[in-house]
Amino acid sequence: MKIKEALNFINATTTVRAKVDDGVMYINEKLNSDDDWFMRVSLYQSGWSAITADFDTCLDDDVDVMDLARVMDVVQRLICTPVNERFPEKxxxxxxxxxxxxxxxxxxxxxxxxxxxxxxxxxxxxxxxxxxxxxxxxxxxxxxxxxxxxxxxxxxxxxxxxxx
Incomplete structure (x- = not known):
């Protein structure tokens, strides 16, 4: 899965959004500020060790369960993609x-x-x-x-x- 594709899937949800900054994908609630991410994914690493999550302090009950499931699916597909295939080909x-x-x-x-x-x-x-x-x-x-x-x-x- 390419990074742009992952962003499109996540940003199509109603309660969650994602953005990429300096090789890291930040995922947060649409209503929260950009600093209140509940998941951070390094785009240059493979495996779940590339993910930092803070569900306790940055994830409210306002997030739709199906949106959260979509995020987890997209993140899984992204980390299963070899790093060199995540980025667009020049x-x-x-x-x-x-x-x-x-x-x-x-x-x-x-x-x-x-x-x-x-x-x-x-x-x-x-x-x-x-x-x-x-x-x-x-x-x-x-x-x-x-x-x-x-x-x-x-x-x-x-x-x-x-x-x-």
């Missing part, structure tokens, strides 16, 4: 900057052939292929001579759905 466009900086070309496809490798280019950013970090590392592993060029062409894709 995505990139490959952009060829030319002499005229106002007219970049975007890589829309990479073609591998027996005698080499080729790039399909487009002037339209909408036609550009979005590459994951893993895909680019595979290409650089197969074609080490391209690694400096790929690193120079990489531009991060801003994906609003992939935050946290």
């Amino acid at each position: 995505k990139y466009l490959l952009v060829i900057k030319r002499e005229n900086p106002f007219c970049p070309k975007y890589v829309s496809n990479i073609i591998t052939e027996l005698n080499g490798i080729g790039f399909d280019l487009s002037i339209d950013e909408k036609e550009a292929r979005i590459f994951s970090e893993e895909e680019l590392n595979q290409i650089k592993g197969r074609e080490p001579s391209l690694a400096p060029s790929i690193d120079a062409m990489k531009e991060p894709v801003e994906d609003k759905d992939n935050e946290d």
Whole structure:
């Protein structure tokens, strides 16, 4: 489970909310201040040892039992997810900057052939292929001579759905 997905599940409840700050997910009642968390989950650790809970002082009877059950389910699914899979994968466009900086070309496809490798280019950013970090590392592993060029062409894709 990705962190953003966990936040969405918890924040869809009626009496509980969650937020992430500095690698930690804080879970508290919707009516309480942000400092009154009843559960804190480290996003860089696995297992229930990554969780600090303070049910006695920070959890009121106002929290719906089903909301609390959902929180426990989401936390369980989150800690069962390997740490590296919790975070969104970085995505990139490959952009060829030319002499005229106002007219970049975007890589829309990479073609591998027996005698080499080729790039399909487009002037339209909408036609550009979005590459994951893993895909680019595979290409650089197969074609080490391209690694400096790929690193120079990489531009991060801003994906609003992939935050946290």
